[in-house]
Amino acid sequence: MSNNRVSRRQFLGYTLTGVGGFMAAGMLMPMVRFAVDPVLQQKGAGDYVLTDQAVADITEEPVRVDFTFEQVDAWYTSEVTNSAWVYKEGDKLVALSPVCKHLGCTVNWGGDPEQPTQFFCPCHAGRYEKNGQNIAGTPPLGPLDEYDVQEQDGFVAIGQVKPNTLV
Amino acid sequence: MHFNSKDIDLYASQKDYVDTAVVPLIELDLTASGMKASAGASEYLQSLTVILEKQFKGRILLLPPISYVRAADRTELGGQLKKELSETGFKHIFYLTTDPKWRSVDDLDNVLWLPAIPTGDMDQSFKKSVMEDQLRQVLPLFTKEWTHHS
Numbered sequence: 001m002s003n004n005r006v007s008r009r010q011f012l013g014y015t016l017t018g019v020g021g022f023m024a025a026g027m028l029m030p031m032v033r034f035a036v037d038p039v040l041q042q043k044g045a046g047d048y049v050l051t052d053q054a055v056a057d058i059t060e061e062p063v064r065v066d067f068t069f070e071q072v073d074a075w076y077t078s079e080v081t082n083s084a085w086v087y088k089e090g091d092k093l094v095a096l097s098p099v100c101k102h103l104g105c106t107v108n109w110g111g112d113p114e115q116p117t118q119f120f121c122p123c124h125a126g127r128y129e130k131n132g133q134n135i136a137g138t139p140p141l142g143p144l145d146e147y148d149v150q151e152q153d154g155f156v157a158i159g160q161v162k163p164n165t166l167v
Numbered sequence: 168m169h170f171n172s173k174d175i176d177l178y179a180s181q182k183d184y185v186d187t188a189v190v191p192l193i194e195l196d197l198t199a200s201g202m203k204a205s206a207g208a209s210e211y212l213q214s215l216t217v218i219l220e221k222q223f224k225g226r227i228l229l230l231p232p233i234s235y236v237r238a239a240d241r242t243e244l245g246g247q248l249k250k251e252l253s254e255t256g257f258k259h260i261f262y263l264t265t266d267p268k269w270r271s272v273d274d275l276d277n278v279l280w281l282p283a284i285p286t287g288d289m290d291q292s293f294k295k296s297v298m299e300d301q302l303r304q305v306l307p308l309f310t311k312e313w314t315h316h317s
Contacts, residue, residue, distance in 0.1 A: 066295075081295065103177070103184055103225025122310055123226035124184055139184075 048150060048157040053086065055093065055151045062087040062096070062109045062119075062130065067158050084147050084158055085109055085119070087130070089166075096132050097145035097161055107144070119144065131166040143167045168228045169220065178228055185225070187309070188257040190248060191216050191232040192264035194239075208265040208283035209234075214294075215281070216263060218302050223309065228257075241268050245275045259312055263305075279308060 006014075049067040057063075062085040071080045083106075084095040098106045100121040107128065111120030118135070119128040127135040132144035146166065148159030168174035168185060178185050191212050196205035213232060220229040235244055245262075252260050262275055265283035272278070281301065286294045 079291070100225060103181060105225040106222045121225075122306075123223055 048148070048152065048159045050152055050155055050157045053156045055154055055156055058086055058088050058093065058156070060088055064098070064109075065095070065156055065158070084149075086149065086156055089131075093149045093151065093156065094131075094166065095147035095149035095156070095158055096164075097147060099145065100126055100140060101134065101142040101144065102126050102140040129167075132164045133167040168224060170229065170231050174228075181225075182256055185228055186257060187223075187227040187259040187261065187313075188252060188255070189216060189219065189227050189229045190252075190260065190262045191230070192262055192266060192269060193232045193234045194264075194266040194268075195234050195236050197236075204283075204285075207285045207287050211283045211286050212263060212265055212281070214286065214298055215301055215305070218298055219263075219305060222302065222306065226313075227261075227309075241266075241272050242274065245269070245272050249275060261309070261312075277312065279305065281305075 049069050051065050051067045053063070053065045064083050065086045066081055066083045068079055068081045071078055083098055085098055085107075086093060086095045088094070096119075098108075098119075100107050100123065102121065102124060105121050105123040107119040107121045107126070109119055110116040111122060112118065112125070112127065115127060117130060119130075119132075121127070121140070124139045126138045126140040128140065128144050129135065132146065134140040134143055143164040143166075145161050146164045147161055150157050150159065168178055193209045193212060194205065196202060209232070216229055216232075220227060233244070233248065248262075249260075260277060262269070262278045263281065264278065265281055267280065269275070269278050270280055281304075284297060284301070286297060289297065
């Protein structure tokens with residue numbers, strides 16, 4: 001037995017403080033967790049999708065680069081393959097979306113033999129400049145969208161789609 | 168465009184531009200020996216029409232596959248489809264099928280018969296390149312039809 005005798009009053013005081021503390025912590029912890037939730041949120045792992053196109057092989061001529069990612073549509077997970085037209089502007093990589101801004105067909109580089117340096121939409125003969133600018137007088141009403149693009153270990157990685165920043 | 172409510176809204180507002188209907192025709196063979204081949208052909212035709220739709224989204228409406236049993240009268244079915252479609256505004260109608268019996272139906276124009284390739288056992292990237300080759304065979308038929316009758 002130790003020499004400091006704990007009185008009944010002290011014992012009850014310690015016990016109530018301890019139990020009360022636990023209860024308060026139990027209530028406060030989830031609240032704090034909710035409050036700081038945005039900070040703890042994980043960034044989606046699929047921000048950039050690595051393709052098998054080497055950056056060294058990219059020239060000023062746009063090439064089609066396919067990239068595949070998993071898309072979850074309600075309970076159905078599927079592999080979706082999209083493509084991008086990638087070329088170099090000086091040292092900078094540029095990736096344009098192939099989706100026509102008119103009604104969503106897929107555009108091709110040089111698809112019209114008479115306009116080998118433009119993007120061509122086979123559906124309604126829409127045309128775009130190399131930087132995605134739509135050519136007046138053809139159906140599309142806006143420039144092609146652009147992808148975030150970066151180099152990862154010498155290969156092209158494609159990110160999120162965004163409105164065209166080149167025109 | 169696909170045959171779903173969202174795309175049909177867009178179709179209704181852009182009727183002038185979407186002037187082509189694509190109808191996949193699929194034969195159902197449910198006998199024990201024919202089932203696998205029939206399923207493979209159906210898978211092939213549906214993959215092909217999906218990538219075709221992706222390429223020409225703004226100009227074609229891809230209808231859901233018309234499936235029928237082996238004994239179905241192709242001539243009668245073709246006539247009914249043709250009649251239903253003639254009441255719409257489509258200027259061009261393409262029927263895609265792997266079923267050789269459609270070749271003897273003279274009533275329908277633009278029946279594209281394709282030999283089914285069993286893509287089910289291929290790995291993803293090989294399947295993709297095969298399907299793209301197939302797509303390249305079909306695309307010129309569409310652009311040719313469009314430039315000749317537009």
